[in-house]
Amino acid sequence: MKRKFVFILSFFITACLLAGCSNYRELRDAAFIAGIGIDWLKEKQRYQITFQAFSPSPAGSSSSSGSGSGPPGSALFMAEGRTISEAARQASKKFSRMPDYSHVRIVIIGDDLAKSESLNFIFDVFERDANIRANIPVLIARGTSGKEVLSVIPATEHPVESINGKVKNSAKMQGENQATEVYQIINQLSSKGSEPTIGGISVVASKDPSSPNKKATKLSGMGIIKEGKLVGWLDGTKSKSISFLNNQIIQTNESIRCDSHQYTSVRITDSRSKIKVRMNSGRPEIVIHVNALGVLDEMLCNRKIMDYDVLHEYEQKTSNNILSHIRDGINQAKSQKSDIFGFGDILHRQHPEQWKKNENRWNDVFSKSKVSIHVNFNLHGTSMRIEPYPYK
Incomplete structure (x- = not known):
């Protein structure tokens, strides 16, 4: 009897599956x-x-x-x-x-x-x-x-x-x-x-x-x-500010001036940001730390990249580029009184009592914020070649 019941149940399940979907539609x-x-x-x-x-x-x-x-x-x-x-x-x-x-x-x-x-x-x-x-x-x-x-x-x-x-x-x-x-x-x-x-x-x-x-x-x-x-x-590189602050960078390139008329290209391969927001005397203080890594993917200058001073110069110039993108993007958002970066949400998470006092007028408060940006960029490779070719 039990075996017969199992057989009947299996038959009905199979029949239901073969019947198809109720909202089936011919292509x-x-x-x-x-x-x-x-x-x-x-x-x-x-x-x-x-x-x-x-x-x-x-x-x-x-x-x-x-x-x-x-x-x-x-x-x-x-x-x-x-x-x-x-x-x-x-x-x-x-x-x-x-x-x-x-x-x-x-x-x-x-x-x-x-x-x-x-x-x-x-x-x-x-x-x-x-x-x-x-x-x-x-x-x-x-x-x-x-x-x-x-x-x-x-x-x-x-x-x-x-x-x-x-x-x-x-x-x-x-x-x-x-x-x-x-x-x-x-x-x-x-x-x-x-x-x-x-x-x-x-x-x-x-x-x-x-x-x-x-x-x-x-x-x-x-x-x-x-x-x-x-x-x-x-517009332009200002839009990168969103990617840097939201940790959405997969890769991007920065053109670094290496002499009076030539540039070197640095490909950023990883970037991570940490943001802290707090209120100080009724004004938001936003502190941003960005750590990024990249490789040299094109060198149009006759410079010895393995020299520490040259390497450090490129790292510093790349850091300045990233900082400039973020600063310009934030300034544009402040001028429009629109917190497109979610600093208010960060304040809500980090200091909920401070957020509660400012949430109903946050965009106006954000437009008066003090922003500190710190960028640390490290070159961890020179792609398939070290020195420029030809090097004299």
């Missing part, structure tokens, strides 16, 4: 959304949403369905609405297949929307919708719209994959344009001790003759957010 019935652009149409007082969609095509098919152009099987769909949700549902009138949001890879916020509308409301829909993942990277269309960014079609790859690749490469190789994901923005918008930064992307003239529309996308700074709105930008 040919789905349009997968890869990218979402969200813009604000001021003259209409409406949101405009742009979908970069793709659908599995039959073997050998190279046709593109939809209202826009793009790689085989992809298209742009646009719609308007009084809310983002309404605009998304209006777009369903243009889809011949059921939209699937489980493959969204990028969200682009238009410049006008980022400046005029609080991101708190924009990301409300992302937090409520269980069909959209919370780890999607977000960018701001600097000086343009999300629609315009998603309309740029690279010659050899999918538009969304092209943008994602640029973000990953810049973060990994330069320590700039770090990807900020939806859940990170939501967490920082909910915090009184930290403001988000969001990478920028611009549309520029393409120099590639094979580009279909003679346009290209280019990463452009990190947007400074205050109380949910875009208020300024960290």
